[in-house]
Amino acid sequence: MYTNYNQILREQFGARVQKISINAGFTCPNRNGVKGWGGCTFCNNQTFFPEYCQPTKSVVQQMEEGIYFFRRYEGQLYLAYFQAYTNTYAPLDDLRRLYEPLLEMNKVVGLVVGTRPDCVDERMLDYFAELAEKHYVMLEYGVESTLDRTLERINRGHTYAESEWAIRETAKRGIHTGAHLILGLPGESDEDCLLHADRLNELPLDMLKLHQLQMVKGTTLAKEWLEDRSIVKLYTMDEYIDLCVRFLQRLKPEIAIERFISQSPKDMLLAPDWGVKNYEFVDKLRARLQAMKK
Ligand code: SF4
Structure with missing residues (x-):
């Protein structure tokens, strides 16, 4: 099996912990x-924002509305x-003004x-x-790939060495560390995707979010793909489950998984359209893992 990040949070706080998305503009x-x-x-x-979460509202108002929505x-x-x-991406004084009022709110135990x-x-x-001395604080880094040739190919603008530095320096200070990784970026084979697990195992990471590559309307990658479908391999759900199983077999259990797929809004998604929510995907993946045990 694998370590479930939501379960880790539940054990740490002795209660269900719900993340509320905040858009601070x-x-x-x-x-x-x-x-x-x-x-x-x-x-x-545009694929990031839930409805209650608009930067015209203060972060406290967004949080209040989010809590009401998820109560x-x-x-x-x-x-x-x-x-x-x-x-x-703002001066530190501006960040303080955004983060700190949220940490004073009732039932809010921290920041991601x-x-x-x-x-x-x-x-x-x-x-x-400093914040992490009194609150749960996680910095969630967009790593996306551990291969510099891929990072360059997708115009990411940073190297994998920069991801390594940030994760190590964050963990060193007692702050929780998370990472995003996309499986199936242009030029990456299944073996390259599995290599990411080996490389992340070397880092002090607490949490990992995996995402299947999606072709989203309006992106440069989708335009490239519409012109030449061979630039990426878009996984079927079954193939992706298989890849996730092999990935989990390589990943150390100290890295908990928060999610396996992302879900772009249907009207923005070109492919692949699997029509499953994250929890439905997790059920299928768990069934596959169980079947392998028998
Ligand atoms: S362009 Fe890249 S770095 Fe900027 S918000 Fe999008 S994913 Fe993040």
């Missing part, structure tokens, strides 16, 4: 010329999840901050370490 340095232009070739940020379970606790764009590995520095990590 950050931008991305890979779009505005600071790191690059045009963004990562697979990215269309299903008695005793449930919450994490503020800064997901869209690059959520450390999604960012690029080249958008943190030692001073910022020291600040997160």
